Structure formats: C-alpha cells, structure tokens
Amino acid sequence: MxxxxxxxxxxxxxxxxxxxxxxxxxxxxxxxxxxxxxxxxxxxxxxxxxxxxxxxxxxxxxxxxxxxxxxxxxxxxxxxxxxxxxxxxxxxxxxxxxxxxxxxxxxxxxxxxxxxxxxxxxxxxxxxxxxxxxxxxxxxxxxxxxxxxxxxxxxxxxxxxxxxxxxxxxxxxxxxxxxxxxxxxxxxxxxxxxxxxxxxxxxxxxxxxxxxxxxxxxxxxxxxxxxxxxxxxxxxxxxxxxxxxxxxxxxxxxxxxxxxxxxxxxxxxxxxxxxxxxxxxxxxxxxxxxxxxxxxxxxxxxxxxxxxxxxxxxxxxxxxxxxxxxxxxxxxxxxxxxxxxxxxxxxxxxxxxxxxxxxxxxIPATSAPEERRVARQAFAGLLWSKQFFHFDVRRWLAGDPTAPPPPPGRQAVRNGDWRHLSSHDVILMPDPWEYPWFAAWDLAFHCVTLAHIDPEYAKAQLILILREWYMHPNGQLPAYEWDFGDVNPPIEAWAALRVFEIDGGRDYHFLGRIFHKLLMNFTWWTNNKDHGDNNLFEGGFMGLDNIAPLDRSTLPPEVGVLEQADSTAWMATYALHLLDMALLLTMHDRAYEDVATKFFEHFLVIAASANDAGLWDEDDAFYYDLLHLADGREVPMKVRSLVGLVPVTAALVFDRGQMGRLQEFVERGQAFLNRNPAYRKHVHIRVDPDGQGGERVSSLMALVDPERLTQILTGVLSTERMLSPFGVRSISAWHRDHPFRVEVDGVEAVVDYEPGESTSALFGGNSNWRGPVWFPLNVLIIESLRGYNANLGETHRVEYPAGSGVQHTLGEVADDLSGRLISLFVGGPEAPRPADARYPLLSTDPRWRDNITFYEFYHGDTGQGLGASHQTGWTALVAHLIVTKRR
Known part of the structure; x- marks a missing residue:
C-alpha cells in the first residue's frame, strides 16, 4: 500500500x-x-x-x-x-x-x-x-x-x-x-x-x-x-x-x-x-x-x-x-x-x-529541524490528550441504586449547584495524568493550537463547552471538575476568533453560534463579579492559583472586597473580542450592528475605570489589585506580576476601511466619544497611504494607552525583573529581595519570587505562579504586542531588554519573546535542552533526547520544566508559536 x-x-x-x-x-x-x-x-x-x-x-x-x-x-x-x-x-x-x-x-x-x-x-x-x-x-x-x-x-x-x-x-x-x-x-x-x-x-x-x-x-x-x-x-x-x-x-x-x-x-x-x-x-x-x-x-x-x-x-x-x-x-x-x-x-x-x-x-519548511520536531510532538501530545469524559453530576450526587447511598452532606462538598452538567463526550484535556478532566480556559488554548491541524474539531470543542449540558443556566461556564463553580479567565471569545482566523475567516455560522452563547456568559460576569457596580471586577483566583498574597477566591465579605486588575482587564478584553465578533457578523447581518455599539461603549467604560479608579499606580507604572477593607481602608496589592500585565492584552486593532457599510456604527461611536471625551485616550486612529493614492485607516482600542504601555514595558522587560531568558516570568524577580507583605484579618501574607516549585500549600501545592514562566499569558502578551505594533508602526520603539540601550519595535519584542519560549525545547550540540537540563539523560542520551516532554510551567531562571510533566495542553502553544513565527 x-x-x-x-x-x-x-x-x-x-x-x-x-x-x-x-x-x-x-x-x-x-x-x-x-x-x-x-x-x-x-x-x-x-x-x-x-x-x-x-x-x-x-x-x-x-x-x-x-x-x-x-x-x-x-x-x-x-x-x-x-x-x-x-x-x-x-x-x-x-x-x-x-x-x-x-x-x-x-x-x-x-x-x-x-x-x-x-x-x-x-x-x-x-x-x-x-x-x-x-x-x-x-x-x-x-x-x-x-x-x-x-x-x-x-x-x-x-x-x-x-x-x-x-x-x-x-x-x-x-x-x-x-x-x-x-x-x-x-x-x-x-x-x-x-x-x-x-x-x-x-x-x-x-x-x-x-x-x-x-x-x-x-x-x-x-x-x-x-x-x-x-x-x-x-x-x-x-x-x-x-x-x-x-x-x-x-x-x-x-x-x-x-x-x-x-x-x-x-x-x-x-x-x-x-x-x-x-x-x-x-x-x-x-x-x-x-x-x-x-x-x-x-x-x-x-x-x-x-x-x-x-x-x-x-x-x-x-x-x-x-x-x-x-x-x-x-x-x-x-x-x-x-x-x-x-x-x-x-x-x-x-x-x-x-x-x-x-x-x-x-509546519513551515523554513523552521529549523529541531523546531519541526518540537511542533510535531506538541501537536501529537494534544491529540493523544483527547479523553472520553463521562460525568452525570446529578447521578453522581445521588449515587447509584446498586451502591450504598453517598454520605449525608456530600452534596455540600463540591458541585452541588451543577446538577444539570451531564457529559458523555471526547474532550481535549490539559494533561492525561495530572489533569485528566477538562478545564474551560485550558481548553480555549488547546483549540487555538489544534486549529492549525484540525479546525473543524477545534470549533466543535469550543461550541461543546458552551452547550446547555455544560454551561450553567445562569450563564456561567464550568471551570473544572474539582469545582465547576470556580472562575477562570473568560478567553473563549479570543480563542473563537483565533480559530476563525486560522480556519480562513469564512465560517460565520460558527462565529454566530458561539457569539450568542458568549453573550449569556458576558452578562453573567457583569451581574456577578462587579461587586461595586463600578466596572471593576473581582472574579477570584482567575486560574492564576497562588499568584497573590492571599487566596482571592476565599476572602470573606466581612473582611473586604478585592477589585482585581486582571479580572477587570479580562472583562475589557472580553468586550473587545465580542465587539470584534459583532463587527465581523454585521458584515453579513446588520442586526449585529447594535450589539457592536454596545460592546464598543462597554469596553470604554471598563477601560476608564481600570485606569482612573485606583488600579493604576502612577509611581510604579503598573496595575495592582486593590483591597477595599470593611473598615474603609484601601490597600493596593503591590505585587509586580502577570496580574498587572493582563491589561496589556486588552487591545484590538481593526481596519476602518474593512467596515464597508457600517456607517451607523462609526457615527454612533463618534457620538459616544463626543459625549465622553475622556474616553478618547483609549481609541487611537492611524492613517497611512494605501499605495494607491488613498488612505488606510486603522483603529486601536486599548485599555493601556501607548505612553503607559512604554512605561510598563520599561519596568517589566528587564532581566532583573520579569524578563526571563525563556519568556515573561509570572512574578518579577525584583521580589526576590523585596517580598510583598500585607496583613489581612490579623494574618500576615507574604509573596516573594519563587522561580521554581511552589513552597505554598495553596491549591494543593502543585501550582506556582510566583516566578516561573507559563505559556498561556506569554502567548497573549505576544499577540497583543503584535497588535499594538500593527497600529503604532515602526516609529514606536522601546528599549529591549530594558537597560540595554537598544531600541526595538513592539513587533520585534514579540518575536524575541516567542523565540525565548521556543528555546525551552531546543538543545544544542553541547548544551542540553533547557526544559530537561536538570537531568542530562533526558536531553543528551541518544535513546532519550528526541523524546520531548511538555511541562506545565518552567523555572524562571533556568527554564527547567516543572509541574505536570505531560501538560501538552496549553504548553502545546509552542506549536502555535512555531507555525506562526515570523521568519
């Protein structure tokens, strides 16, 4: 044959x-x-x-x-x-x-x-x-x-x-x-x-x-x-x-x-x-x-x-x-x-x-042979991580008629509010051993990588998690089986748009199906996670586990309320992506034009709150969570971490010339800005010659304006701070010598820089967002910087690395960050693969070296792989980086 x-x-x-x-x-x-x-x-x-x-x-x-x-x-x-x-x-x-x-x-x-x-x-x-x-x-x-x-x-x-x-x-x-x-x-x-x-x-x-x-x-x-x-x-x-x-x-x-x-x-x-x-x-x-x-x-x-x-x-x-x-x-x-x-x-x-x-x-032929091997095995791991997931929560809570009834009170242990969830599906899992169950935001990242090889299945997976046997009747998405009611970052809209684009940008039926369900989820967020009704959001741990000095999911209301920089930024990003979807769908159905205007305005309101209501620290040039204590005091959680970088991901570039007949949207958006001139700083219009005697007009909507972006990057992209040889660290190495301390409800909490495994018992002790490099946020930052670059152009440059005296465009910074992440899996003739450097056997022995392990996260200083050792799920994003790498 x-x-x-x-x-x-x-x-x-x-x-x-x-x-x-x-x-x-x-x-x-x-x-x-x-x-x-x-x-x-x-x-x-x-x-x-x-x-x-x-x-x-x-x-x-x-x-x-x-x-x-x-x-x-x-x-x-x-x-x-x-x-x-x-x-x-x-x-x-x-x-x-x-x-x-x-x-x-x-x-x-x-x-x-x-x-x-x-x-x-x-x-x-x-x-x-x-x-x-x-x-x-x-x-x-x-x-x-x-x-x-x-x-x-x-x-x-x-x-x-x-x-x-x-x-x-x-x-x-x-x-x-x-x-x-x-x-x-x-x-x-x-x-x-x-x-x-x-x-x-x-x-x-x-x-x-x-x-x-x-x-x-x-x-x-x-x-x-x-x-x-x-x-x-x-x-x-x-x-x-x-x-x-x-x-x-x-x-x-x-x-x-x-x-x-x-x-x-x-x-x-x-x-x-x-x-x-x-x-x-x-x-x-x-x-x-x-x-x-x-x-x-x-x-x-x-x-x-x-x-x-x-x-x-x-x-x-x-x-x-x-x-x-x-x-x-x-x-x-x-x-x-x-x-x-x-x-x-x-x-x-x-x-x-x-x-x-x-x-x-x-995989591009211009990729180095080692990069092609990395990408192919990342894709393979993603496909091998498909699992049959069967779970009828109502039946599980009640027990089977042939078995002893579950003990009293068991329904209060977990998932008692998710009786509608009944799964009998094949789903992409984060890790087939340590995390053999779906996780909503992990799945979104899986689908973006999968779209390069099987876009139809990627689309089906995104639609699946929004179906009525998963999504709660109130609009919440299930987080993961340990606690479906926990809250993950709402990135499904971002993933759907990326899958739509990778698939060629033609499947408007898919986009419409997912848009309608996401409207319900967005509404759940606005109704449940904006405690002060001020467009500053809480959310909880938001998938970042122990990145904060305290467990953000369990702060008692009698102690206070934590308004979160990342939750607020995720919601701004969510509004932008739904705006983007609505504009795309409006090109085929004018009924979506009104809702596009809604998300245009909603983003601007959230962006203004994020910048003007205490999350932005002018002295540090960074965004922080803000703790409102019951006694009236406000305590900024001054941890320089990915929490304060998520606002950078809230950026959208679109070509005004592609809007065609969307004159009403443009006019209503302009009228809104005329009534609210303070919001103009979040909309940046660039006009360039189109090469045919006309003009090309692009618009950038961003929570972080270009000036603040430069300030943030100056403090972040230093090798002594958040810039690791292998990507962006989850917490700044500055905290190695300057730990952050805060006393809440009579208990002192401390966060310092931990580049390797966690020393905290939070979340079972197997997760660490206190220093290591994680793929998902790095990829979002890279994509955002490329978006900024598309609007701001070659003239907007930053010193990179900070302190080097060398200026680079934001696109060049994004490319270098991508290369740092890819380098985790690439060894040289003399040097072992950084991800496996602790054990030369794994990366230099002929029987082992071509077998690549995709870990959950990576040591912030050495690049050593840590956590789950088959986390092909979101770490498979390295294949996405290789396939989309600018040569």
Missing part, C-alpha cells in the same frame, strides 16, 4: 461521515483519584480511590490504561500491560504520587512520550521507558514524603533504575487500515547490557456499564473465537461480542508471538480483597495480574470474560528488539484470518508517510 497524496486532509474532511474519529486515543492515563470516582464525605478523592485500588476496583465513569485506544463512547478499551518479571504488579497504568504524598502536590513518576499523531488518528506513536529492575514504588513515596516544599522532587531517574541502560524502550504504533480497522504494533527494545525477558500483554476490555442499575443492560463478552489459524494450542483471535451486535475481532500475529496465550477475567471489583465482601466472580478485575505475577487461578479456564489479554514473554538480547503485531477490527470489516497481517507493514508505512506529508504542509 502506497501513501496517498493529501490522504489525511481528506480523512479530516470526511471524519464525521466516514467515522474516522469514532476510534481514537480516548483512554485516560489516570481515572483513580479523580472527582468522578470520589464518593467520600470529605471530598478527599485521592484517598477514596488510590492507585493501589486501581488494578482491583471497577471504575464508575471511565477507564484508564497505557497507550490506550477506545471508541468515542468508551464501550471498549484497548491498551497495553507489561511485566518485567520482578515487579509486585503488572504495569497497567502510570504510577504517581497523590496530592498529599508529593512534596509539590500530585506528581507522576514515569517517563513516556506522545511522539506522533494525526487528527483522524489514522497514525499514532507512543513511547515508554520501563525499568528492568523492580519499580521503586515505595522508595518514590518515602523519599518525596521526606522532602520539604523547599526541596526538589525525587524523580524516578534519581533512584538509579536507568543506570547502565537497564530498561526497556517500549513503542506502540497504531495505524488505521479503515475507520474501524486498527493495526497495533508493540516494539520492545532491550537498552540494557544483557539478555532480558519481558512479559507483554496487549489487553482488550469492556467498560463496566452493567453494575450500576437495578435493571442493567445486557452484558458483553470477550471469548476465544476458536480460530487456530496459526496452528498449535495458543489462542490468537478474540471475539468481543456486544449487545448491540457491533462485534469486534482482535487478532495477534502468531509469527510475532509463537508462545502467546489468552487470559480472561471480568472487569468487576475484587470486593473480597478490598472490602472483605464476597466476590461476584472468581475472576475479578485483577485476575490477570494475579495470575501472571503470582500464578493464581484467577483467570477463566473457559476462555471468556469482559477483560482479556494476549500474554507473550519476549526474550531479547542486549540492544535487540522484538515486536508484536495485532489487528482490531469491527467484525464486519475484519479481513479473513489467513490474510489479516498480509498488508500490515504496508499500512503502517503508508500512514506514517501520510503523516509526514501532512505535517510538512502545516
């Missing part, structure tokens, strides 16, 4: 009708320790369903595994299990520390990478490094428990299990021969100095949907089909029979697995082990584990169950490799047994070549 030119483009175009997205990498990396599986009285999800229960206890809402695929309803799952012969358990899922166990919160302790993927999931590549020595579970727990928050985390590489190369390089490749015909190649390479053996168990199972209702649905079954096409006694074919008749066939190529055996158990809880209660089956969920590891009689000799695995033991010489070949097909699409693997190698080669062709069109 030869690759077809433009094949992946055609698959994306036909994805819905052709079913190409029906099957994908939708299996979570972690389902244990999540809110959905937590039925406790106190909301301690980690302790209610720990990692040690995961192999033995049935999940209620979704499944997890390694290198997993499933259908988009997750009725079935395909994944990989491994055993090195010495571990106490099979390696069926990635291990990590729970929030209370880690010295910086939850923390996965494994090394795996998403190396490649296409939007239709016609081609996927996953890699994992598995130690040959016993996995040091207890050592990792104990060592991290003994470390303070001031110390670094104790990682798997610190244990020495990778010394002398004693590990397995496990690669899983998936390729689709058709929408419902999936080829799976598992390759194991012995990186060690001696011959070693590994047990490989590709596994197929059904998600348990039959244990929760008094009248359960019919139960599916997986059984040996009786096919012995390869000869011998080993089973090489499984038939997965479903109640709806949409059966599956899983085959393993006997030539790649001559000693294969098939093992069966049930995807049902081992109640005797965990709870001391009788089991409903002698072959529970951990039956295959117990049989392989301990030789227990816990697999069904009748070769049937709801969970099954092909078990093959591979002995591989030092430096050698072996592979297993499997094919999962819908029964009606399955090729005959005799020819099932005849085209196997050709299909994989063709799909990989088509992926190469696809990304050659997406």
């Amino acid at each position: 030869t690759p077809s030119s433009g094949a992946e483009r055609r698959r994306i175009a036909d994805a819905e009708a052709g079913g190409w997205r029906d099957w994908g990498p939708y299996l979570a990396e972690r389902a244990w320790g999540t809110v959905r599986e937590d039925y406790s009285a106190d909301g301690d999800a980690w302790r209610f369903f720990p990692h040690d229960h995961a192999r033995s206890r049935t999940y209620r809402w979704n499944e997890d595994g390694m290198a997993g695929f499933s259908d988009d309803q997750q009725s079935w799952c395909l994944g990989l299990a491994l055993w090195n012969g010495v571990d106490p358990i099979l390696k069926e899922r990635m291990f990590g520390l729970s929030g209370p166990e880690g010295n910086h919160g939850e923390d996965v302790k494994e090394y795996w990478w998403y190396l490649d993927a296409t939007p239709s999931h016609s081609w996927q590549r996953w890699r994992y490094h598995y130690p040959q020595a016993a996995f040091p579970y207890e050592q990792l727990i104990e060592a991290n428990a003994g470390r303070s928050k001031e110390e670094t985390e104790f990682e798997l590489v610190d244990t020495g299990v990778f010394d002398d190369g004693r590990y397995w390089v496990v690669t899983v490749d998936y390729a689709k021969a058709g929408p419902h015909d999936l080829l799976m190649r598992v390759t194991v390479e012995n990186a060690g100095p001696e011959t070693a053996s590994i047990h490989v168990l590709p596994s197929l199972w059904f998600r348990n949907v039959w244990d929760w209702d008094l009248e359960p649905p019919a139960k599916p079954v997986i059984r040996a089909s009786g096919d012995r096409s390869g000869g011998g006694d080993g089973v090489d074919t499984l038939l997965a029979a479903r109640p709806d008749g949409d059966d599956l066939v899983l085959r393993i190529d006997r030539s790649s697995a001559p000693g294969v055996e098939a093992l069966f158990c049930e995807n049902e809880t081992n109640r005797e082990l965990l709870f001391g209660e009788p089991n409903t089956t002698p072959y529970p969920k951990d039956g295959i584990n117990d049989h392989v590891v301990a030789g227990a009689a816990t697999v069904n000799p009748e070769l049937r169950g709801t969970k099954a695995a092909f078990h093959e033991t591979l002995t591989v010489p030092a430096g050698g490799r072996r592979e297993l070949r499997l094919r999962l097909s819908r029964a009606q699409d399955a090729p005959p047994a005799a020819t099932a693997f005849a085209d196997f190698d050709e299909v994989l080669a063709a799909r990989e070549a088509e992926a190469d062709e696809f990304y050659a069109e997406v």
Whole structure:
C-alpha cells in the first residue's frame, strides 16, 4: 500500500461521515483519584480511590490504561500491560504520587512520550521507558514524603533504575487500515547490557456499564473465537461480542508471538480483597495480574470474560528488539484470518508517510529541524490528550441504586449547584495524568493550537463547552471538575476568533453560534463579579492559583472586597473580542450592528475605570489589585506580576476601511466619544497611504494607552525583573529581595519570587505562579504586542531588554519573546535542552533526547520544566508559536 497524496486532509474532511474519529486515543492515563470516582464525605478523592485500588476496583465513569485506544463512547478499551518479571504488579497504568504524598502536590513518576499523531488518528506513536529492575514504588513515596516544599522532587531517574541502560524502550504504533480497522504494533527494545525477558500483554476490555442499575443492560463478552489459524494450542483471535451486535475481532500475529496465550477475567471489583465482601466472580478485575505475577487461578479456564489479554514473554538480547503485531477490527470489516497481517507493514508505512506529508504542509519548511520536531510532538501530545469524559453530576450526587447511598452532606462538598452538567463526550484535556478532566480556559488554548491541524474539531470543542449540558443556566461556564463553580479567565471569545482566523475567516455560522452563547456568559460576569457596580471586577483566583498574597477566591465579605486588575482587564478584553465578533457578523447581518455599539461603549467604560479608579499606580507604572477593607481602608496589592500585565492584552486593532457599510456604527461611536471625551485616550486612529493614492485607516482600542504601555514595558522587560531568558516570568524577580507583605484579618501574607516549585500549600501545592514562566499569558502578551505594533508602526520603539540601550519595535519584542519560549525545547550540540537540563539523560542520551516532554510551567531562571510533566495542553502553544513565527 502506497501513501496517498493529501490522504489525511481528506480523512479530516470526511471524519464525521466516514467515522474516522469514532476510534481514537480516548483512554485516560489516570481515572483513580479523580472527582468522578470520589464518593467520600470529605471530598478527599485521592484517598477514596488510590492507585493501589486501581488494578482491583471497577471504575464508575471511565477507564484508564497505557497507550490506550477506545471508541468515542468508551464501550471498549484497548491498551497495553507489561511485566518485567520482578515487579509486585503488572504495569497497567502510570504510577504517581497523590496530592498529599508529593512534596509539590500530585506528581507522576514515569517517563513516556506522545511522539506522533494525526487528527483522524489514522497514525499514532507512543513511547515508554520501563525499568528492568523492580519499580521503586515505595522508595518514590518515602523519599518525596521526606522532602520539604523547599526541596526538589525525587524523580524516578534519581533512584538509579536507568543506570547502565537497564530498561526497556517500549513503542506502540497504531495505524488505521479503515475507520474501524486498527493495526497495533508493540516494539520492545532491550537498552540494557544483557539478555532480558519481558512479559507483554496487549489487553482488550469492556467498560463496566452493567453494575450500576437495578435493571442493567445486557452484558458483553470477550471469548476465544476458536480460530487456530496459526496452528498449535495458543489462542490468537478474540471475539468481543456486544449487545448491540457491533462485534469486534482482535487478532495477534502468531509469527510475532509463537508462545502467546489468552487470559480472561471480568472487569468487576475484587470486593473480597478490598472490602472483605464476597466476590461476584472468581475472576475479578485483577485476575490477570494475579495470575501472571503470582500464578493464581484467577483467570477463566473457559476462555471468556469482559477483560482479556494476549500474554507473550519476549526474550531479547542486549540492544535487540522484538515486536508484536495485532489487528482490531469491527467484525464486519475484519479481513479473513489467513490474510489479516498480509498488508500490515504496508499500512503502517503508508500512514506514517501520510503523516509526514501532512505535517510538512502545516509546519513551515523554513523552521529549523529541531523546531519541526518540537511542533510535531506538541501537536501529537494534544491529540493523544483527547479523553472520553463521562460525568452525570446529578447521578453522581445521588449515587447509584446498586451502591450504598453517598454520605449525608456530600452534596455540600463540591458541585452541588451543577446538577444539570451531564457529559458523555471526547474532550481535549490539559494533561492525561495530572489533569485528566477538562478545564474551560485550558481548553480555549488547546483549540487555538489544534486549529492549525484540525479546525473543524477545534470549533466543535469550543461550541461543546458552551452547550446547555455544560454551561450553567445562569450563564456561567464550568471551570473544572474539582469545582465547576470556580472562575477562570473568560478567553473563549479570543480563542473563537483565533480559530476563525486560522480556519480562513469564512465560517460565520460558527462565529454566530458561539457569539450568542458568549453573550449569556458576558452578562453573567457583569451581574456577578462587579461587586461595586463600578466596572471593576473581582472574579477570584482567575486560574492564576497562588499568584497573590492571599487566596482571592476565599476572602470573606466581612473582611473586604478585592477589585482585581486582571479580572477587570479580562472583562475589557472580553468586550473587545465580542465587539470584534459583532463587527465581523454585521458584515453579513446588520442586526449585529447594535450589539457592536454596545460592546464598543462597554469596553470604554471598563477601560476608564481600570485606569482612573485606583488600579493604576502612577509611581510604579503598573496595575495592582486593590483591597477595599470593611473598615474603609484601601490597600493596593503591590505585587509586580502577570496580574498587572493582563491589561496589556486588552487591545484590538481593526481596519476602518474593512467596515464597508457600517456607517451607523462609526457615527454612533463618534457620538459616544463626543459625549465622553475622556474616553478618547483609549481609541487611537492611524492613517497611512494605501499605495494607491488613498488612505488606510486603522483603529486601536486599548485599555493601556501607548505612553503607559512604554512605561510598563520599561519596568517589566528587564532581566532583573520579569524578563526571563525563556519568556515573561509570572512574578518579577525584583521580589526576590523585596517580598510583598500585607496583613489581612490579623494574618500576615507574604509573596516573594519563587522561580521554581511552589513552597505554598495553596491549591494543593502543585501550582506556582510566583516566578516561573507559563505559556498561556506569554502567548497573549505576544499577540497583543503584535497588535499594538500593527497600529503604532515602526516609529514606536522601546528599549529591549530594558537597560540595554537598544531600541526595538513592539513587533520585534514579540518575536524575541516567542523565540525565548521556543528555546525551552531546543538543545544544542553541547548544551542540553533547557526544559530537561536538570537531568542530562533526558536531553543528551541518544535513546532519550528526541523524546520531548511538555511541562506545565518552567523555572524562571533556568527554564527547567516543572509541574505536570505531560501538560501538552496549553504548553502545546509552542506549536502555535512555531507555525506562526515570523521568519
């Protein structure tokens, strides 16, 4: 089979009708320790369903595994299990520390990478490094428990299990021969100095949907089909029979697995082990584990169950490799047994070549080879992070009729006001292990990057989060499952406009659908987060976790009210983006012209309040939160952080000449400015020759006027302040020697510069906005500076870096900031990749260096990656930067 030119483009175009997205990498990396599986009285999800229960206890809402695929309803799952012969358990899922166990919160302790993927999931590549020595579970727990928050985390590489190369390089490749015909190649390479053996168990199972209702649905079954096409006694074919008749066939190529055996158990809880209660089956969920590891009689000799695995033991010489070949097909699409693997190698080669062709069109050829690798793996990680997300909050709060009722008062723990939320969708997740649930503002960033390779899916995701089964009836968007009622920055309008533009600026139907829903959300904000009715907004933590000296979400009203520079700026930005949408839509329907005027005026009112009501500090040339204490005192929160830079993102440039017939909007806007001349400072008009004897008129609407922008940048873009070698720091390094202190309600709170991991226990201790570099705000700042540059032109320059004596345009500053962010992932011949510099193994060893990890945030001084180690979600914005990089 030869690759077809433009094949992946055609698959994306036909994805819905052709079913190409029906099957994908939708299996979570972690389902244990999540809110959905937590039925406790106190909301301690980690302790209610720990990692040690995961192999033995049935999940209620979704499944997890390694290198997993499933259908988009997750009725079935395909994944990989491994055993090195010495571990106490099979390696069926990635291990990590729970929030209370880690010295910086939850923390996965494994090394795996998403190396490649296409939007239709016609081609996927996953890699994992598995130690040959016993996995040091207890050592990792104990060592991290003994470390303070001031110390670094104790990682798997610190244990020495990778010394002398004693590990397995496990690669899983998936390729689709058709929408419902999936080829799976598992390759194991012995990186060690001696011959070693590994047990490989590709596994197929059904998600348990039959244990929760008094009248359960019919139960599916997986059984040996009786096919012995390869000869011998080993089973090489499984038939997965479903109640709806949409059966599956899983085959393993006997030539790649001559000693294969098939093992069966049930995807049902081992109640005797965990709870001391009788089991409903002698072959529970951990039956295959117990049989392989301990030789227990816990697999069904009748070769049937709801969970099954092909078990093959591979002995591989030092430096050698072996592979297993499997094919999962819908029964009606399955090729005959005799020819099932005849085209196997050709299909994989063709799909990989088509992926190469696809990304050659997406990623500019002018990009450096290392940049192309970074972008492609960032896109891959984003696609691998699609997860099936199932959560019916009403049912979860009430409990299942076949289970004990949840404890009294549980509805007050979390999400009691979100009973309408009922999800059964595939959604882009921030991180498939540490954050295996959607987050509204993370998703917006995911979609902007995704739009470069799959704009239709990006648009569908943005519309999805605004649908009635997510959006609250009052107009609020759900933040994330730990607390849907928390508040994230409202950036959905920005994301929708970027996706619209990346897609070619033609889909006005999409723009209209999302605009109408965002009107409701904007109204919710104005009605609920403007305490003083003065166009200064509160909002709460706003996704920036511990950036402030106090928890901005929990300030008691009897203490005071915190008017926030970032919340106010986000609302100004929101108004501008809705104005932009309304103007675009007005070009097709004049009914939107009135609402465009509304957002023009609303932005100016917010911008005036942000600049004239106490948030702007003239002496510091910076914006700060303002605390209004109940006793009448006002206390500015003088922390020089991203909070004070968000106002810079509230800027919109549009070409007056493109407005065509919008004369009424122009006249009404001018009349409003005539009545309110103080607002004129937020509207800047530039007139340039159009090259044809006429004029080109552009307008800049900005919360921060050009003069103040220069003042802000002078104090920010210094290497001794917020300018890191790798982007803009979340808090100024100036606070290293000048911590900010404030006393609130008798308690002193302090903020200083913390370039690395957080020393605060706020938000579980796993987040830090007190110094490191984060991608999302950096990207918004970069885009805003480019917008300013488009209006102000080449003559408006700033000293960059501050104190250097060198003047640059704002566009040049934006380009350099973009380059600093990209450089996190690019190593040189001598220098290791900054993001992995702590461990040279990760960025210089030939078996590791081309496998790129996308962390949650980055050390403000060194660039070392920190936080979640597979945060491909918003850190995938590096691909957006590479694709849009000005050459």
